[in-house]
Amino acid sequence: MEYPVPSALEQIRRALAIPAKKTESRLVRHLSVEELQFILDAPSPLDPDGIRDRAMLHLCFAAALRVSELVGLRLDDVALQPQACVLIYGKGRRQRFLPLWKETTAALRSWLALRPTACAPELFLNARGQPMTRAGFEYILRKHVGRATTRCPSLAAKRVSPHVLRHTAALVALRATKDLRKVALWLGHANMQTTEIYTRVDPSVKLEMLESIVAPKLRSGRFKATDKLIASLRPQTFMRRQ
Numbered sequence: 001m002e003y004p005v006p007s008a009l010e011q012i013r014r015a016l017a018i019p020a021k022k023t024e025s026r027l028v029r030h031l032s033v034e035e036l037q038f039i040l041d042a043p044s045p046l047d048p049d050g051i052r053d054r055a056m057l058h059l060c061f062a063a064a065l066r067v068s069e070l071v072g073l074r075l076d077d078v079a080l081q082p083q084a085c086v087l088i089y090g091k092g093r094r095q096r097f098l099p100l101w102k103e104t105t106a107a108l109r110s111w112l113a114l115r116p117t118a119c120a121p122e123l124f125l126n127a128r129g130q131p132m133t134r135a136g137f138e139y140i141l142r143k144h145v146g147r148a149t150t151r152c153p154s155l156a157a158k159r160v161s162p163h164v165l166r167h168t169a170a171l172v173a174l175r176a177t178k179d180l181r182k183v184a185l186w187l188g189h190a191n192m193q194t195t196e197i198y199t200r201v202d203p204s205v206k207l208e209m210l211e212s213i214v215a216p217k218l219r220s221g222r223f224k225a226t227d228k229l230i231a232s233l234r235p236q237t238f239m240r241r242q
Contacts, residue, residue: 027200027201028167028197028198028201029158029159029161029164029167030164030167030168030171030201031155031158031160031164031165031168032154033172034152035148035152035154035155035158036061036165036168038148038151038152038155039057039141039144039145039148039155039160040054040057040058040061041148042144042145042147042148043057043144045110048114049127051107051110051111051114052111052114052115052124052125053140053144054107054110054111055104055107055108055110055111055124056070056124056132056137056140057141057144057165058103058104058107058108059073059086059100059104059107059108060137060162060165060166061165061168061169062100062101062103062104062169063086063088063098063100063104063169064165064166064169064170064173064186064187065088065162065166066090066091066162066163066166067134067137067138067162067163068134069088069089069090070124070137070162071122071124071131071132071133071134071136071137072089072122073086073088073122073123073124074121074122074123075121075122075123076121077089077123078108078123080105080108080109083099084099084100084102084104084105084108085097085098085099085100086098086100088188090188091188091190092190094188094190096185096186096188098186111124116129118130124137137162138161138162141160141161141162141165142160145160166187167198169186170183170186170187170195170198171198171201171202173186174198174199174202175202180192180195180196180198180199183195183198
């Protein structure tokens with residue numbers, strides 16, 4: 001607003017100088033690796049819907065996708081040869097190329113072999129052959145989380161959303177690389193400050209810092225017990241009191 005309305009420049013700057021309201025900063029919700037695996041294993045690999053769902057869940061986690069990025073993927077955005085990778089359009093239409101694990105590639109190949117021929121260019125389709133929607137994927141995720149909960153009871157206490165899968169992927173990447181910049185590139189963050197929220201969740205980052213610091217020494221000392229205290233601890237004394 002500063003450039004289109006120069007006359008309001010001073011008023012705009014005063015407004016921008018107002019400190020932001022302090023809000024509670026909570027740790028991001030995420031899953032353990034074991035909980036995630038139960039969810040990925042929930043779709044049936046024997047029917048078309050299960051094969052599609054497995055490919056969606058694997059890709060959502062592997063590429064740490066926002067739900068809008070997942071349902072917005074088109075066939076042209078996926079390349080399986082020579083190196084499997086996917087082109088993601090993130091916030092602000094920022095693009096990023098991400099390589100894929102062979103497991104995710106196999107899941108995508110299985111889905112593409114069954115994907116019905118349709119006019120829609122999107123990668124994932126619903127049962128009517130139309131592009132998968134945000135609400136549709138959220139429903140699919142809830143369904144498979146429910147199935148996984150029967151085998152992994154700890155999931156019952158967690159609210160699992162598509163963004164929880166993204167948070168989980170970010171933490172797995174941070175633990176593996178110990179490099180916040182690489183995690184930011186993987187997630188498509190424009191600002192590193194956004195990625196720093198994951199350092200508050202992962203204790204290994206703090207542990208490395210703790211191990212690099214020499215702890216202050218404790219002054220050595222000796223506990224001096226009085227004769228009365230020693231006498232009270234002798235078995236004979238104890239038995240007489242009984």
